Amino acid sequence: xxxxxxxxxxxxxxxxxxxxxxxxxxxxxxxxxxxxxxxxxxxxxxxxxxxxxxxxxxxxxxxxxxxxxxxxxxxxxxxxxxxxxxxxxxxxxxxxxxxxxxxxxxxxxxxxxxxxxxxxxxxxxxxxxxxxxxxxxxxxxxxxxxxxxxxxxxxxxxxxxxxxxxxxxxxxxxxxxxxxxxxxxxxxxxxxxxxxxxxxxxxxxxxxxxxxxxxxxxxxxxxxxxxxxxx
Amino acid sequence: xxxxxxxxxxxxxxxxxxxxxxxxxxxxxxxxxxxxxxxxxxxxxxxxxxxxxxxxxxxxxxxxxxxxxxxxxxxxxxxxxxxxxxxxxxxxxxxxxxxxxxxxxxxxxxxxxxxxxxxxxxxxxxxxxxxxxxxxxxxxxxxxxxxxxxxxxxxxxxxxxxxxxxxxxxxxxxxxxxxxxxxxxxxxxxxxxxxxxxxxxxxxxxxxxxxxxxxxxxxxxxxxxxxxxxx
DNA sequence: TCAAAAGTGTTTTACCTACACCCATGA
DNA sequence: TCATGGGTGTAGGTAAAACACTTTTGA
Numbered sequence: 001x002x003x004x005x006x007x008x009x010x011x012x013x014x015x016x017x018x019x020x021x022x023x024x025x026x027x028x029x030x031x032x033x034x035x036x037x038x039x040x041x042x043x044x045x046x047x048x049x050x051x052x053x054x055x056x057x058x059x060x061x062x063x064x065x066x067x068x069x070x071x072x073x074x075x076x077x078x079x080x081x082x083x084x085x086x087x088x089x090x091x092x093x094x095x096x097x098x099x100x101x102x103x104x105x106x107x108x109x110x111x112x113x114x115x116x117x118x119x120x121x122x123x124x125x126x127x128x129x130x131x132x133x134x135x136x137x138x139x140x141x142x143x144x145x146x147x148x149x150x151x152x153x154x155x156x157x158x159x160x161x162x163x164x165x166x167x168x169x170x171x172x173x174x175x176x177x178x179x180x181x182x183x184x185x186x187x188x189x190x191x192x193x194x195x196x197x198x199x200x201x202x203x204x205x206x207x208x209x210x211x212x213x214x215x216x217x218x219x220x221x222x223x224x225x226x227x228x229x230x231x
Numbered sequence: 232x233x234x235x236x237x238x239x240x241x242x243x244x245x246x247x248x249x250x251x252x253x254x255x256x257x258x259x260x261x262x263x264x265x266x267x268x269x270x271x272x273x274x275x276x277x278x279x280x281x282x283x284x285x286x287x288x289x290x291x292x293x294x295x296x297x298x299x300x301x302x303x304x305x306x307x308x309x310x311x312x313x314x315x316x317x318x319x320x321x322x323x324x325x326x327x328x329x330x331x332x333x334x335x336x337x338x339x340x341x342x343x344x345x346x347x348x349x350x351x352x353x354x355x356x357x358x359x360x361x362x363x364x365x366x367x368x369x370x371x372x373x374x375x376x377x378x379x380x381x382x383x384x385x386x387x388x389x390x391x392x393x394x395x396x397x398x399x400x401x402x403x404x405x406x407x408x409x410x411x412x413x414x415x416x417x418x419x420x421x422x423x424x425x426x427x428x429x430x431x432x433x434x435x436x437x438x439x440x441x442x443x444x445x446x447x448x449x450x451x452x453x454x455x456x457x458x459x460x461x462x
Numbered sequence: 463t464c465a466a467a468a469g470t471g472t473t474t475t476a477c478c479t480a481c482a483c484c485c486a487t488g489a
Numbered sequence: 490t491c492a493t494g495g496g497t498g499t500a501g502g503t504a505a506a507a508c509a510c511t512t513t514t515g516a
Binding site: 163164165181182185186201204205206207208209210 | 465466467468469470471
């Protein structure tokens, strides 16, 4: 790169929106900063990309440091590079989202200490975030809202075995609207991408619901067409 | 940025896919490189982002230098940052696409000399490109193919006044499939986003077609819903 | 037996699809 | 008058939307 010294001083970061679904609520993981600038503010997990690191690997590393999880599918959704988005100079940020299974045990724990103080926050209660992270969050949320209507991303957020009502709740939370129960079930089952299990919900004080699994094999077979949930 | 010297050496570029529609063919603008690496290869117009420049401005600048056009809407679609995508080191590239009106006169002329040798190439005849630009092109083309089905981006490529057949041709070229003439017209007109003019095509040796304009006012009013072209 | 959610069908409506002929124009 | 594309309508099928009651279970 010896011909191009004028271009040597740019900073990159990767920031991640990590979605989880727990007790009927869609949440994201935020960290509380204890460094300037924005000391004490909440922010998306993110960090600088190392010199010899691909962006994709940096995103995976940051997810791991924030949650202890590896090998989760992440999707890049936008790159933010306005002047003045970082008070100390021009920083370019590549933003990713990930969706993870939050089991009841809350076993998702940060590994590094830049992310100590990580908290799960309901997407309806996100405070004003550091830098332009509020804007990044809104853009990422909009992306998944769009995507869930034609791609089976919802299943990445649910436990392996789930009820149709849980699945519908998740769609409702992401789309931010009520769906008709009968139409939802009819349509979802018509796609033939779920496997009905011989098992039922346990520990509820009402009629136990059947459990289902997402069936990747069926999905691969049946999906040249796309899902569709509008109303 | 004085605390972060370890992160100071990253290179950014912006690359642009500039689409134009001319004589029934969808084309993009390519430049022929006369610098190493990839001297003599075709590549997407693109260049390094300056230190004090926002990414968005860099994209506008590169479009201007390549075509002489300003103020065209550009959309960022992906950021490429794999190791090894540039032989001289890690370069991160933010990719944009733009759609421009190619009038018959071909009055689109490069302004700077990094883009001397610019040529319009039919998307069906794109050669193997420098760096990973072939991949960037494929990804961008896929994006517009998707987007044209629910957003009125086609009109940016057509002359201000156009016939329904021209519009249909453009859809067919982008979607890479034949559409039914009657169904296309019925559906397109049903959206009520076109203004029928009192004018007809001139200089054709067959029945002259009515001309239409895209009507932004109507579009804004009628589009909570989305366009849809599948078959 | 009560509370809470599970589970289930039908009718109406809108949209998508397939399909073929006559019309207007300039050469 | 011929060649070329412009312009038009309908019927059948499929999917979406609206809508309410009975069943199961544990407390």
